[in-house]
Amino acid sequence: MDTPVRAAIDAGQSDRPDVSVVIPVFNEFDNLRDLVQRVGAALEPTGWTFELLCIDDGSTDGSAALLAQLAGQYPWLHPVALARNYGQSTALQAGFERARGRYIVTLDGDLQNDPLDIPALIERLETDPEVDVISGWRRQRQDKALSRRLPSVVANRLISWATRVPLNDYGCALKAYRREIIERIRLYGELHxxxxxxxREVGARIVEVPVRHHARTRGQSKYGIDRTFRVILDLVLIVFFLRYRQRPLHAFGGLGLWLLTPGLLILLYLGVQKLMGEDIGMRPLLLAGVMMVLMGVQLIVAGLTGELLIRIYHEGTARPQYHTRPVSAPRP
Structure with missing residues (x-):
């Protein structure tokens, strides 16, 4: 993350905490005081140094002012107020760029995730070098509304199948990461x-563990059934990103060849018929053949353009094409 924010934060590496908790907040005024207290109650007994980054995503209910007030009571609370409502992905990215801990934990601000689960997640990362990311699984969800449970089931299965990263609960915000994994990814849109x-695409080894889940008692849910349709659109993006980011010609060019080949065969067939004296000018097959050839050529050109952009992306920004991990000798 080569940003001014990251450079400023890295300048003070000596006082890095063990754990950074990142929570995006949007109109959660009624929950914030309890949320901050519960995070402190969960982490203070562990002996780990920690910080809590609450990213106010343009709240209109006074959440930002309350966070500023609470920061005066809790020195480990660091509120960040975004200029407007950018969305959860941007709020998380703002938190990731400011997080200084060796381990980074995320959860929602509605008190449905339980901060008391955080120490167990960190302990797993501390003791198991084969795990980089721990994703929470709300095995016993307390959401009673079918409009929330059904879309979640459908989305989890669809995302697991399409991305080839099988998880039971993609929607659980409670997750723990090693710092180096977070530094390799960037969020935008709704990629949270x-x-x-x-x-996984940058080399993380992921496990899923059951965590507690509570019913919302205060505030209003920000999710509805319309989220399912947005997930499908975002899924198209993420599948393309994961499979074809390094080789866009295979995506666009492959589809282009599927159109170009039958289009050329159609035109060849019609050309032979024209040489035999038949009138082909009014045949719909001619229009279909021409359209398939033109579309095929356009897609192949789009793939070549993508290849050039990828080269510029890597060479111009010096972003790595791969990542490595420490190699340790097997235990006897």
């Missing part, structure tokens, strides 16, 4: 739903 997939 696919963080495990993005993490």
């Amino acid at each position: 739903r696919f963080i495990p997939s993005l993490a």
Whole structure:
């Protein structure tokens, strides 16, 4: 993350905490005081140093002012107020860029995730070097509304199948990461739903563990059944990103060849018929053949353009094409 924010934060590496908790907040005024207290109650007994980054995503209910007030009571609370409502992915990215801990934990601000689960997740990362990301699984969800449970089931199965990262609960915000994994990914749009997939793409080893889940008692849910349709659109993006980001010609060019080949065969067939004296000018097959050839050529050109952009992306920004991990000798 070569940003001014990251450079400023890295300048003070000596006082890095062990754990950074990142929570995006949008109109959660009624929950914030309890949320901050519960995070402190969960982490203070562990002996780990920690910080809590609450990213106010343009709230209109006074959440930002309350966070500023609470920061005066809790020195480990660091509120960040975004200029407007950008969405959960951007809020998380703002938190990731400011997080200084060796381990980074995310959860929602509605008190449905339980901060008391955080120490167990960190302990697993501390003791198991073969795990980079721990994703929470709300095995016993307390959401009673079918409009929330059904879309979640459909989305989890669809995302697991399409991304080839099988998880039971992609929607659970409670996750723990090693710092180096977070530094390899960037979020935009609504890619927060696919963080495990993005993490796997940069080499993370992921496990899923059951966590507690509570019913919402205060505030209003920000999710509805319309989210399912947005997930499908985002899924198209993430599948393309994961499979074809390094080789866009295979995506566009492959589809282009599927159109170009039958289009050329159609035109060849009609050309032979024209040489035999038949009138082909009014045949719909001629229009179909011409359209398939033109579309095929356009897609192949789009793939070549994508290849050039990828080269510029890697060479111009010096972003790595691969990542490595420490190699340790097997235990006797």
